[in-house]
Amino acid sequence: MKPHVWIIDDEPGICASLSLALKKEYEVRTFGSAVPALALLERESCDVVLLDLKIGSENGLDVLKQLKANDSHIAVIMMTAYGSIGSSVEAMKNGAFTYLIKPLDIDELLIFIAQAVEFRKLNEQVLYLSDALRSQGHYDKIIGESEPMQRVYGLIDRLKDVDANVLITGESGTGKELVAKAIHDAGKRRNERFVVVNCAAIPENLLELEFFGYKRGAFTGASQDRKGKFELADRGTIFLDEIGDMPINLQSKLLRMLQNKEFTPLGASDTRHVDVRVIAATNRDLKAMIAEQKFRDDLYYRLNVMNVRVPALRERLSDVPLLCEHFLKQFSTEMNKSIGGLSAEAAERLMHYDYPGNVRQLANILEYAAIVSPGGMIGVKDFPEEMRVRTEHSEGQSVEEYLCSTTLKDIERRAIEATLRKNNGRRDQTALDLGISKRGLLNKINEYGLS
The missing domain is CATH 3.40.50.2300 (Response regulator)
Incomplete structure (x- = not known):
């Protein structure tokens, strides 16, 4: 034509x-x-x-x-x-x-x-x-068409081909790693490695070895040379998850690495130079940690050249139907089970929940429902216990009546949710407020799908 x-x-x-x-x-x-x-x-x-x-x-x-x-x-x-x-x-x-x-x-x-x-x-x-990208949720595994997510997509577009350090903030379970991966996959380093380091999951005495590697004989048990994560990420991207949990003594070494793009493996005499894009993420208030002298301000400003805030699921509830469709299709395939969707009551219940565990919690709820459901439509009866009970006791109900009508597990879960929310996700303070150990809190977070 x-x-x-x-x-x-x-x-x-x-x-x-x-x-x-x-x-x-x-x-x-x-x-x-x-x-x-x-x-x-x-x-x-x-x-x-x-x-x-x-x-x-x-x-x-x-x-x-x-x-x-x-x-x-x-x-x-x-x-x-x-x-x-x-x-x-x-x-x-x-x-x-x-x-x-x-x-x-x-x-x-x-x-x-x-x-x-x-x-x-x-x-x-x-x-x-x-339009095609928006219709499929944009950026491969990130699901959402809401206005808050469109702002995230816009920032990804701007950041994908620049090498500036990026700090991704947001509550646990919002998908910060997916955003980091999207920045990498859409940019000029897409054909190189995307290396993930969870700073909270690695013991303090091993984190430096994970970052920078070591030479054979550097310590007892070091039987061969091992490259660190920064060297593995050379020419690519390194994603430092839970950066707020990094020990203060290691922060200075990371700062030198970011400033000079060079490091020395443990037991080595030579300095290694790398070309690496750094993306960090945290669910903690780093500015408050700076005030408490638990996080270096110079490291914060070095990491926070550009900030991407990933919204909590309660801030984009309009994306819940899309997320449900995605997860139910995924679990249906994985379990080889025919799942017809959600009943009207189940869909309504999911749209009126505040999701302290965000998208990860929604996925856990739907996976549980997919497992216990015999197939066909998923109803409220198939949800975990905390979703079968309304999130707020009825108006006028006394505290005693409320406690008598609620299981100990549900009370415990809600207490943990509320304390985490009060402390902006800071687990050490939450554990202190609840009178339990940090390890005990982590176990409970995993048990209730709040992480």
């Missing part, structure tokens, strides 16, 4: 000569006034408009604004015999593709029209791909 070119000019001779010159490569229509052209644009599409700056009593700049308001991707080439810098600047500011002075050079015009057609095609392709 030939591209459509419309000519709006009140000089019949101009319309006829341009139509003759263009009709071999384009579907051409001519208009002596803007009124019929604007009316037709309501019903038909056009790729390029050649628009005179003065069409009788009509102002071409006003017509340009109307054309762009109707179709923002239409390419408009302004023509005039009365060229001035002011009018050309005004035309370009209002979205004109280019601005040509009469008499027109046909060869030059043909080049500009071809460029304008290609420009429109590229705009349409970008629009199509953007």
Whole structure:
């Protein structure tokens, strides 16, 4: 199909000569006034408009604004015999593709029209791909179309091809690692390694070895050389998860690594240089930790060049149906079980829960339901105990009545949820407030699917 070119000019001779010159490569229509052209644009599409700056009593700049308001991707080439810098600047500011002075050079015009057609095609392709990405939840494994997630996607787009350090913040279970992986996979380092280090899961005395590696004989049991995570991530990306749990004495060594991009493995005499993109994540309030002298301020500012905050699930409840569809399809395949979806009551219950464990907790709830359900529709009866009981006791119910109608496990879970929320996810303070050990708290978090 030939591209459509419309000519709006009140000089019949101009319309006829341009139509003759263009009709071999384009579907051409001519208009002596803007009124019929604007009316037709309501019903038909056009790729390029050649628009005179003065069409009788009509102002071409006003017509340009109307054309762009109707179709923002239409390419408009302004023509005039009365060229001035002011009018050309005004035309370009209002979205004109280019601005040509009469008499027109046909060869030059043909080049500009071809460029304008290609420009429109590229705009349409970008629009199509953007819509396609949004419709599938964007960035592969990240599911969500809500406004808070669109902001996250926008930041990923801006950060993917720059090497600035990134700090991803958000509560546990929100998907911070997925965001980090999306930044890596979409950027120029996508063909290199994405290396993950969970700073909370590795014992303090082993974390430095994990980071920088060691030489054979460096300590008892070091029977061979081992590369550290930074060396493994050379030319790629290293993701430092739970950076807020890093011991203060190791923070200074990490800072030197970030400043100089070099390190020395334990037991080695040579210095290793690496080209690595650093993305860190935390669910903790690092500024509060700085005030408590538990986190170095210079390391914080070195990591927090760009910040991406991943919203809690309760801030994007409109994404719950999409997430449910994704997880139920996944569990149905993994368990080889036919799951028809959620009953209306089950869907309503999921839409009115605050998810202290965020997306990870929703996934755990649905996995539990998929396991206990015989198949078909999942109902509230298939949910874990905490979801079968309403999250708030009825108005007017006494504390004693509430406690008598609630299991000890549910009371314990809610106490842990509330204390974690009060402490912004800080597990050490939460354990202290609850009077249990940090290890005991971690066990309970895992038991109730809150991590």
